[in-house]
Amino acid sequence: MEASFSFERTDTIARALTTTRPSLTYWQDAWRRFKANPRSLISLYIVVTIGLFTLVGPWVWTINPMLQDLDQISVPPGADRRARVVEPHVRWPTTETNNRTPWTMSTTQLAVIGEATTQAIRLAWNPVAGASGYRLYRGIAEPTSPDALGLPLADIVNAKTTGFEDRLDLKPRTYFYSVVALSSEGFELREHSTLAVEVTRVITANEAIARGLSERDGPSLIGETVYLDFHPLGTDYLGRDMLARLMHGARVSLFIGIVAPFLYVLVGILYGSIAGFAAGRWDQLLMRFADFVVALPFLLFMILFKMIFNTEPGESGIFAMLLAMILLSWPAMARLVRGQILQIREEAYIGASRLLGAGSMYLILRHMIPNTMGVILVTLTFAVPGAIFTEAFLSFIGMGVAPPNPSWGSMCNEGIKTMLTAPHELVFPAVFISLTVLVFNLLGDGLRDALDTRMRSD
């Protein structure tokens, strides 16, 4: 019986045998692993986006971050920007109201004469018998009791005057005006009369032209609607553009967040490698000093050093913060690098390389640095959130970047004061800080997993 096996080489196996992949370098391999993790890849994209926002942003959105728009203070994003153009203001002679009641005030005692605009609100009321004067209140919420009418706006000591023109810092919103009659001793009489007034925003023609809100000239504009400056993310409590401030603040926060770790890692590498190479007594001495610096309470000494280096009152304080951070943060890195060097020095491949005739320069460049690079890079990435937090903390307690320079931390500090009425002033910088820190943490995780399998978490 003849066997009919045929041992012909099939095509697929042949191909499989020929397609051995080219060998990858350490970094190619790491990049391959990094790409395989969608979380790291997304965080890398976000880091690049934040970088573009910081570097390119101010070239695209060219508004000055210190410029105040006094018509739009603490305005949330997407607010109404319309303003009607009106004639310049003419003073209202309230004496017109003396003792006469030509106004048609049947039901309410208090009435608005004409239109209530941000230029002026003209109020009149019926005279009260026995009053020697009137007190006018303005509130921003509906009065719930006669004791909570708002802020006293004016005392009118002449009983004959029953009108008042309010021009005090009017905003396009609803105000609650209350009028109370005063006795001859100056005490408040009887119950109050309250009126809710809806205010519309107006602007004079000259102002509209001066601010470049319209190309047309003067008189023909009257009655038209113009749009105030656009603030995509609203304005802060001084009327400054939030988007511009976030962009310029990013420059401060990210500059400190990235440059400070970079520099202290550099100092740490130098110090650590000197200690690592020196060994013996010098190593002991150098590391003891590093231990001492580690034992210093970090934030307290950050504050102290910040005070020392801040020589000029007009300075932004960025350099002082940078210097303080480097002075206090290098030892951790020095320890790490020293440990790495001591460990690598004993590795078999170093011995093998030395046997093959490698000099120390070759050993350092070819083996030591590439083998510590991964650890250093990962530590650097994890140091960025720490530095951003430190900057934010210092700016938050008022020891950071000097105003009016924006930084995310100081913006949070300002935003927290108005968080109940204008939450966007706190939310935006807080989101930016949190997002940046989050993304750098994820990036660090991804880098650690990609670069060094020994450090891998779980």
Next chain:
Amino acid sequence: MANSRTNKYAYVRYAVIRLIQGAITVWLIATATFFAMHNVPGDPLMDEKAVSPEIRKNLQAKYGLDRPLLEQYGIYLSNMIRGDFGISYAQENRSVNDIIREHFPVSAILGVLSIVFAALGGILFGALTAINRNRLPDIVIMFLVIMGISVPSFVFAALGQMTLVNVNAFLGVSILPVAGWGSVSHMIMPSLILGLGTMAFLTRLMRSSMLEIDNADYLRTAISKGLPPTRIFLRHQLRNAILPVITVLGPSIAAITTGGFVVELVFAIPGLGRYFVQAVQQSDYTVIMGTTVFYGAFLVLMVIVVDLLYGLVDPRVRLD
């Protein structure tokens, strides 16, 4: 055990050495603080009010600022050893000791509550995620942990306060006070907020520590002996996994102490942290020096206490 006495001896020796090292560190901190403060531009007597040279001289003599720097340093050190931190420049006739004595307990209560909360929460959630690894509780908690690590404490503080305001307004009654200090209800929100970041950090640590001992021999032995799962969990997994968490409690106390500055500011709590920040803003030099040295000594002591505790809890730890 035959060598239990030598072990005890080694432990005491270790404790004494650590305390001596700690004392040296505190001395170095005091020295660094002194010379740092004397290099700060301007001087504490420079005020908005202009004073005549004679008054200025008298003031300098009163505070001993006219003596040579080294003599001032000597006075400062000897006063400090006797526990006298001097008198505040900004608040007349108020000694730094009084300020510390009055306000540190507040910070301490806040800090202790937060650390208890952070440790309990961290251990609980960490264990929970490790048991449910890669299932829904793990994913949800780990997402929250990453948030907790990424959001600065002042944002948490602001959000917590904003939530309280809105909840109180919505319900019409004050379930928890928005700010201030005094009763237990005042303490709940700030200490929760202060502990959040540390809790997130401890959760992550506890999780990886639990996963690390997953394939330990003693665990397999316990399972094969047929012990009930709760006993295995409590006696074998939890007890061993907690050890690394204890080591980081020292640095965590430092983080909570400095985090307390912000929480005390936001919640208007009269703690020492708020006084420190105020002193910095007012350039109140004696208060800054006093509180820095005090905080430094406190933190150094805490690290030593935690290390000693670790030696007690885990007999395997090497004392050197």
